[in-house]
Each structure stands twice: as C-alpha cells, then as structure tokens.
Amino acid sequence: MSDVVRANRDAWDDASLKHVHEYDELLAEARAGTALLPAERQLLGPVLATAPEIVHLQSGHGLDDAALVRAGARSVVGVDFGAVAVAAAQRRANELGLPCRYVVGQLPGAPLRDGCADLVYTGKGALIWLPDLRVWARDVARMLRPGGTLFVYEAHPAVPLWTWDADEPRIRADRGYFERSHVNDTFPARGAVERQATLGEIVTAVLEAGLELRHLAEYPDPFWRPGDVDAAAWRGRLPNAFSLLAVRHRYC
Numbered sequence: 001m002s003d004v005v006r007a008n009r010d011a012w013d014d015a016s017l018k019h020v021h022e023y024d025e026l027l028a029e030a031r032a033g034t035a036l037l038p039a040e041r042q043l044l045g046p047v048l049a050t051a052p053e054i055v056h057l058q059s060g061h062g063l064d065d066a067a068l069v070r071a072g073a074r075s076v077v078g079v080d081f082g083a084v085a086v087a088a089a090q091r092r093a094n095e096l097g098l099p100c101r102y103v104v105g106q107l108p109g110a111p112l113r114d115g116c117a118d119l120v121y122t123g124k125g126a127l128i129w130l131p132d133l134r135v136w137a138r139d140v141a142r143m144l145r146p147g148g149t150l151f152v153y154e155a156h157p158a159v160p161l162w163t164w165d166a167d168e169p170r171i172r173a174d175r176g177y178f179e180r181s182h183v184n185d186t187f188p189a190r191g192a193v194e195r196q197a198t199l200g201e202i203v204t205a206v207l208e209a210g211l212e213l214r215h216l217a218e219y220p221d222p223f224w225r226p227g228d229v230d231a232a233a234w235r236g237r238l239p240n241a242f243s244l245l246a247v248r249h250r251y252c
C-alpha cells in the first residue's frame, strides 16, 4: 500500500467512525432500504429482476446493499479498505438478516474469485479514490460472469471544478478538468488525495477492459448534498453526476 493510499485509508477510517456513532440512525435507513436513487432503480430494474449475485466495490456504510437486496438481489459482497466501515456494515446486515457479506480489501485487486458476480455495483464517491481506472476496469471485468453487468452511478468528473457559491455557479481557480488529482477540502475525507479522470478516460477504461457500453447519462443533480449547502452549481445548468452501464460479452 503506497503512502497516499495509506493516508487515504486512515482518513476514511476516521470518517467512517460516523457509521459507528450514528449506528441506530443508519440501521433505520438500512431497514427502510431506500438508498437507491430513482435513476439507479430504473436502470438496474431489469438486472435486479434476475436475482443477481452482486459485488459492491467500495461499499462504505452498506446502505445501498440493503436497498439492492430489497429490490431483488440474491446476495451482496461488499469490498472496502476501511475496516471500520466494513465492521459497521456487517453488523447492520446481520442485525437485519440481510444476505450481505463484507470484506476488507484494497482496490483494485479485490480478494474475490474470477466470475463471481452477475452485477458489479459501485460509485457515489468511489472512483475518485482509484489511481488507475484501467487496472480497476480489468479487475471488474475479471469478476463479472459472462453476460454480467457493471453499473456505476458517480459524481461527474467536472464536479471538483464547481464552487459552492449560492448566488451563481463559478469555477474554482485552483482546479482543472485535466488535472490528475487534488486534495479533498470538505467532509467527509478532508485532507485525502482525490484522483481525477475525465469522462472520456473512464469510458475508455471500461471499453479497453472488454466490456460493452450499454448506457451513459449525465445529470444536473449531485448524488449527495451536504446538509447546509445549496450551491448554484447544483441548480440545473451544470453536470453533477453520471451513470454508466456496461456488459461483459457472453462468449468470452
């Protein structure tokens, strides 16, 4: 593990203590099973109808997993390098009797066997922590069964550029779309190094791993809004999220 990855993991372990401190609140949210966004439900509907075995990369608090099970998943294996997050997610899943298992592992390089997933689900603050998306995409393709699906719902790569000004959208003077990284200066992983990749690079990584792109969409709404912030950049004029769905060919 490199020094940057270790520092990021430590920042996430600190941030994930929130999952422990707010255990009961998150348990109630997991019980409700409502964490999936409407666009996720719509796009994943046909796959979830087949009762897939899911691998959730960077599973965090695991609330998405409770929602995926409620929407039809047979099982979910979550992988995250944060031992604090993994332990809290496992405890919640056990308490609710969910078919979810959580594994501590650094990504890419998930400690899971080839062809173990009908659906690899990830996003909502995941890709920015990965230094090499081409290696990540190959790891995803390896885990998918033939015919299996990769689904990503993620912050748009342009998001690091937007200020949180309330009056009108502005571009931060210290950021660039084609930069390779920047330091996170907001909750929850303040001080951690976030990686940057353009939308073209993300899509190309997926294609180069041999997956077939079936869907790509951009959205004006962010997937997450910190409680007391109402940024003008989130009011419909700029991209703040994207979704991607790709499939591993049946005959490879």
Ligand SMILES: C[S@@+](CC[C@H](N)C(=O)[O-])C[C@H]1O[C@@H](n2cnc3c(N)ncnc32)[C@H](O)[C@@H]1O
Pocket (backbone or CB within 6 Å): 005, 008, 012, 013, 058, 059, 060, 061, 062, 063, 064, 079, 080, 081, 082, 085, 105, 106, 107, 108, 122, 123, 124, 125, 126, 129, 130
């Ligand atoms: C913003 S959270 C998103 C997780 C999930 N979507 C959620 O909503 O809770 C990012 C997660 O990625 C994990 N993470 C970051 N870098 C990682 C890496 N290289 N390998 C494995 N997990 C990583 C962190 O521990 C954290 O739980």
